[in-house]
Amino acid sequence: MVRHQSLFLARNHFQCLIDVLNEAGYRCIGPTVKQGAIVYDVLDDVAQLPQGVKDRQSPGSYSLQPDADPRWFSWANGPQALKPEVFSPRSVMWRVVREETGLVFQPVHTKTEPTAVIGVRACDLAALTLNDRHFLEGSYPDSDYQARRESLFLIAVNCTSPAETCFCASTGDGPRATSAYDLVLSELEDGFLIEAATAAAEKILSALPTTPATSAQEAAAVESIEQAAHSQSRSMDVDNLREKIKASLLDDAVWNDVSEQCLSCGNCTSVCPTCFCFSENDDGGLQLDESEHVRQWDSCFTQGHSYIHGLTVRNNTSQRYRQWIVHKLDTWHDQYDRSGCVGCGRCISWCPVGIDITAVARKISQGKVS
Amino acid sequence: MKDLHLPCEAEVVERIQESATLVTLRLRLTDDKLRNAYRFMPGQFNMLYLFGVGEVPITMTSDPDDTATIDHTIRSVGRVTNNLVALQAGDRLGFRGPYGRGWPLPEITGQDVVFVTGGLGCAPAVGAINYIASRRSSYGKLNIMQGVKHVNDFIWKERYDQWRKLPDTQVLLAADVGTPIWPWHVGLVTELYDQLDYDVNNTTVMMCGPEGMMQAVTKYMVNNNVDESDIWLSMERNMQCAVGLCGHCQYGPHFVCRQGPVFNYHELKPFFGVRGF
Numbered sequence: 300m301v302r303h304q305s306l307f308l309a310r311n312h313f314q315c316l317i318d319v320l321n322e323a324g325y326r327c328i329g330p331t332v333k334q335g336a337i338v339y340d341v342l343d344d345v346a347q348l349p350q351g352v353k354d355r356q357s358p359g360s361y362s363l364q365p366d367a368d369p370r371w372f373s374w375a376n377g378p379q380a381l382k383p384e385v386f387s388p389r390s391v392m393w394r395v396v397r398e399e400t401g402l403v404f405q406p407v408h409t410k411t412e413p414t415a416v417i418g419v420r421a422c423d424l425a426a427l428t429l430n431d432r433h434f435l436e437g438s439y440p441d442s443d444y445q446a447r448r449e450s451l452f453l454i455a456v457n458c459t460s461p462a463e464t465c466f467c468a469s470t471g472d473g474p475r476a477t478s479a480y481d482l483v484l485s486e487l488e489d490g491f492l493i494e495a496a497t498a499a500a501e502k503i504l505s506a507l508p509t510t511p512a513t514s515a516q517e518a519a520a521v522e523s524i525e526q527a528a529h530s531q532s533r534s535m536d537v538d539n540l541r542e543k544i545k546a547s548l549l550d551d552a553v554w555n556d557v558s559e560q561c562l563s564c565g566n567c568t569s570v571c572p573t574c575f576c577f578s579e580n581d582d583g584g585l586q587l588d589e590s591e592h593v594r595q596w597d598s599c600f601t602q603g604h605s606y607i608h609g610l611t612v613r614n615n616t617s618q619r620y621r622q623w624i625v626h627k628l629d630t631w632h633d634q635y636d637r638s639g640c641v642g643c644g645r646c647i648s649w650c651p652v653g654i655d656i657t658a659v660a661r662k663i664s665q666g667k668v669s
Numbered sequence: 670m671k672d673l674h675l676p677c678e679a680e681v682v683e684r685i686q687e688s689a690t691l692v693t694l695r696l697r698l699t700d701d702k703l704r705n706a707y708r709f710m711p712g713q714f715n716m717l718y719l720f721g722v723g724e725v726p727i728t729m730t731s732d733p734d735d736t737a738t739i740d741h742t743i744r745s746v747g748r749v750t751n752n753l754v755a756l757q758a759g760d761r762l763g764f765r766g767p768y769g770r771g772w773p774l775p776e777i778t779g780q781d782v783v784f785v786t787g788g789l790g791c792a793p794a795v796g797a798i799n800y801i802a803s804r805r806s807s808y809g810k811l812n813i814m815q816g817v818k819h820v821n822d823f824i825w826k827e828r829y830d831q832w833r834k835l836p837d838t839q840v841l842l843a844a845d846v847g848t849p850i851w852p853w854h855v856g857l858v859t860e861l862y863d864q865l866d867y868d869v870n871n872t873t874v875m876m877c878g879p880e881g882m883m884q885a886v887t888k889y890m891v892n893n894n895v896d897e898s899d900i901w902l903s904m905e906r907n908m909q910c911a912v913g914l915c916g917h918c919q920y921g922p923h924f925v926c927r928q929g930p931v932f933n934y935h936e937l938k939p940f941f942g943v944r945g946f
Contacts, residue, residue: 393675397720401680401699401761406672438927439673439912548943576916579909583721590721592674597916604917607907608746618945626919633922 305517306509309490313371314345316454319506320415325452328384329417330372335363337377339384342417349374356462356644359653372418372486375462378649380572381423384416385430385447389595392443392579396589407591409443411450419455419480421473422465422643426572427453428479432635433575452499455480456491459523461531464644466657469534472641474527485520492520533647533657535640537664544629544663551617553666557659558620560652565598567646567654568623573631573639576604599623628660673912676718676763677703681756682738687824691789692754693730693742698764707736711796712771712903712931716911717741717753718763725749726908726926728793729767733800742792742824768911769930772797772875772901780899781809781867785886787816787858787878793903793930794877795828802835809872811838812865816858816882819846839866859885862893869894875931877903884942887934900934920946 308316317327321343329342332349342348353366354374361378394405434444455476458467467473476483481500485492492512495504547553568574578597583590597604600619605612613619631639640656647655683695694717698704709715709729718724725747731740745754756762774797782801786794801808813832817823823844833840841864847855854861859882874890876883883902890900906918906925913927921940923929928936940946 393672395676395718395720395763402678402720402763404676404678404763406675434914437913439914441914442672545939548940548946575914577910577914578917579724579915581721581723587721592718592724594915599916603907605907607905608744608750612906613945615945621945622919625921630919630922 305492305494305512305520306504306507307490307512307516308484308493308507308509311490312508313491315507316417316503317342317345319503320452323413323503325413325415327415327417330374330377332363336361336379337363337374338379339381339416339418345371348372353460354462356464356648357653358464358647358655359650361648369488370459370486372456372484373460375458375460375465376420376423376643376645378570378645380570380643380645381416381419381427381453382430382572384414384451385427385444386434386575386577386596387443387447389593390443392592392594394589394591397587409446411446413452414450415452415454417454417456419453419476420458420643421455421476422458422467422641423572424453424455424476424479425467425470425472425641426643429573429635429637429639429641430575452503453480453482455483457483457485457520457524457527459486459527461527462644462648464533464647464655465531465642466533466535466644467642468528468531469536469657470638470640470642475524485524487516487519487523492516533644533655535638535642535657535660537657537660540660540664541629541632543666544625547663547666548621548625553663554617554621557624557654557662558617560654561600561616561620562652563600563616563619564651565600566649566651567656568598568600569596570645570649571627572641572643572645573627574598578603599626624656624659624663627656674765674910676716676724676765678761679717679764681758681760681762683758684756687742688822690745690754691742691822691824692745693740694753694756695731695738695740696762696764697738699761704737707739707767709733709736709739709767710771711774711800712793713767713769714793714911714930715739715741715764715766716768716908717743718765719749719753719756720762722752723749724763724909725753726768726911728796728930730792730795732803733796734803742789744789766911769926770928772800772903772931773873774800777873778804778807779809779871781811781872783812783814783865783867783872783874783890785814785858785874785876785878785882787882788818788822790876790878790882790903791815791825792877794875795825797875798828798832802832805835805837809837809868810866811835812841812867813838814841814843814858814861814865816843816845816878818844820844820848820851839864841865858882859889862889873899873901875901875903880942887941897934897938901931902934902937903931904929904937
């Protein structure tokens with residue numbers, strides 16, 4: 300990758316970035332505090348960015364607390380990933396109308412508008428690359444995903460504030476954003492280092508009131524990213540994980556142990572940025588003359604997920620938990636050449652009983668079963 | 670981009686009641702261009718859509734060389750199939766396909782072939798048997814084994830009678846529960862192994878049916894020195910998109926709808942027989 304000259308955008312000029320993006324035709328979305336969490340929402344004004352708060356995350360827990368840090372991006376990801384922007388939680392796939400002559404099937408074209416996402420984290424960019432592999436790079440590319448994906452302009456912010464639940468450094472996916480973005484920012488106390496990675500981004504960047512970054516600013520940015528990596532205490536870097544998972548497939552004791560607390564609620568799959576399962580259902584009109592074929596997120600923790608003609612393949616929580624782990628940490632490698640885990644830690648924070656995937660991986664790897 | 674999820678319209682040309690719970694729908698694509706372009710290999714499947722209710726994956730049971738109409742034999746077991754089997758000639762439904770990988774028929778010419786099927790597992794095999802029947806001299810000995818739970822589940826007697834008349838071909842039938850007029854074996858189809866006639870070094874085994882049956886057959890074949898790579902199985906899992914995206918049909922690393930439903934035993938081995946996969 301070409302090493303771009305870093306530029307500096309002062310904090311009091313950050314609104315220019317939003318304005319320039321708006322003028323270029325992008326709707327901006329970015330982090331904002333909503334219902335006690337930092338989520339992406341429409342962003343028109345820097346005042347909407349999280350200010351004076353910091354997330355506290357631990358297994359089974361997420362909360363926002365007051366914080367004196369002047370930075371706007373000094374938080375770790377909330378529950379919502381980039382995934383809903385490209386893989387809609389619910390969308391109409393096609394429509395069918397019953398006419399006198401028969402059934403008329405009508406494609407539904409996804410309507411999108413150019414959207415700039417501000418504040419994307421490295422883990423979510425890694426997940427997006429995996430989403431791309433699944434939805435676009437196989438033999439049957441998905442047109443709905445593609446339309447949404449192509450509408451995105453991604454502005455990464457290197458992560459300097461991992462949560463206690465984060466482990467992206469161990470999966471190699473963060474905290475520095477290294478690919479899949481258009482613009483990348485590093486936040487300093489008084490502003491941002493900013494680099495463009497695409498032609499579209501160069502154009503946006505050239506319209507901003509930037510100054511060349513000083514070497515002190517660059518060093519400060521590097522240091523805070525390194526610090527973020529070092530501060531992560533959790534790790535997915537466990538020995539022989541895939542071999543151990545394979546060797547334990549038939550060992551019910553292992554899976555009963557690691558899933559003992561699991562409620563099979565599916566929270567982990569909802570917040571996971573790489574989980575891609577969806578179900579298809581029909582939403583018929585009351586007139587019975589037309590019907591919409593709808594897809595929505597599904598989870599391997601539901602009973603219906605493995606249903607075939609009268610029987611459920613995975614009839615208990617232990618088997619469903621095993622399916623999730625085996626897929627995420629082992630067979631994902633066969634399918635997409637890498638693990639399905641990007642170290643975002645969401646499944647740990649948002650698990651109502653605080654199951655820690657890194658602890659589970661370690662347990663399987665060490666063969667430690669209570 | 671072409672919408673890969675969008676069905677086209679098909680018309681029921683004929684509805685054939687095969688047994689109390691099995692119905693064959695003979696379908697014709699209403700669009701001339703699509704009908705003329707449609708081709709499939711035995712073992713593949715289509716997604717059939719019942720208006721306002723949903724889609725189900727169903728394999729084709731008619732001759733792949735004749736796609737003017739396409740047969741789908743359906744057991745009424747759920748929300749969609751209960752009502753699909755009630756369709757009558759002239760009714761319209763949605764149709765998309767074919768999907769997945771079928772049987773490796775062109776690849777195994779010259780070999781003996783053993784089909785072992787159970788229940789409606791005979792459906793994906795019918796097209797394959799007919800494919801071999803119409804190219805009979807290109808293959809070696811042909812063994813066709815079919816087992817059903819009850820005599821009443823046995824369908825396609827005429828087909829088995831026809832195949833029985835082919836040269837170098839034997840048909841072995843079994844019903845777990847027989848009746849006084851059932852002329853064939855009463856018991857498990859796997860009890861008829863010793864009647865099989867094949868060259869162990871030059872044989873392909875193809876099977877479809879309940880997984881317990883396929884596990885038993887695979888074990889027997891491997892124990893009797895059939896090479897693992899000569900064993901093929903048609904698998905079934907929840908399929909909703911049919912194009913490897915929705916995630917339901919995953920079997921270990923495989924998407925059954927895309928890499929299967931026909932698999933070589935080698936591919937399935939690490940997960941085969943493990944409950945919950």
